[in-house]
Amino acid sequence: MTMAYWQKEIRSLMGKAIHRYGLIQEGDRIMVGVSGGKDSLSLFHLLHERSKRVPIRYELFPVYIDLGFGSGRAEILKNYFENKGLAYHIEFTDIGRRANSPENRENPCFLCSWERRKHLFHLVQRFKCNKIALGHHQDDIIETLLLNIFYSAEISTMVPLQTLFKGKITLIRPFALLEEKKVERFAREMDLPFGPSGCPSSGKTKRKVIKDIIGSLNKKDRRVKGNIFRALSNIKIDYTLTPKGHSCEGGNV
Helix, strand or coil, X not given: CCCCHHHHHHHHHHHHHHHHHCCCCCCCEEEEECCCCHHHHHHHHHHHHHHCCXXXXXXXXXXXXXXXCCCCHHHHHHHHHHHCCCCCEXXXXXXXXXHCCHHHCCCHHHHHHHHHHHHHHHHHHHCCCCEEECCCCHHHHHHHHHHHHHHHCCCCCCCCEEEECCCCEEEXXXXXXXXXXXXXXXXXXXXXXXXXXXXXXXXXXXXXXXXXXXXHHHHHCCCHHHHHHHHCCCCEHHHCCCCCCCCCCCCEC
């Protein structure tokens, strides 16, 4: 069966990100953080498919951290991985319940994300992986930039390649060049078993506010979202309020 253009584009953009940012090398053992949502399942599916046709060898090890919401995701993913004959790990926790408890009303998403990340770092060492692949896409990168500007007073975002703990662990985001709508279409067309996490804060977060703002602006001018993303590679240091001694010659970095 001939592959549709949009499917070719998805594979091409993921491959472009992998090559542009040097995300995967020969012999990598990559833990894939699978949340049960469309993004991480699409990422795992595409990386697994890619591993069979590229000239370098790398291993994938999917991990699901159950946050304790009783969503039933663990059983669904267990069946999915076992039907494919894949090694995997499911970690049961109460992270979500603690993060959304009455004692932590102010910022449940921060605590949940922080604790989930700590579990991943522990597991990546336990299972002897050198990289963690996450399903964050271009929309996540754009939204994080504006979240950090609006709510943290800093200009920063997720990056495609991030080394931690003096190079012992590397985070990679192979979907960095992919729009969310393309990932969602792929997940639906491939009939991947994605679904809601069961989180009570879903749809009520600051990220949702930012997503709506960007969506509204993009409806009026379809260049807006792409321009925000491209701006991350077009920083004019001489036209920012950098402290004395921190300016760069030449303007663009």
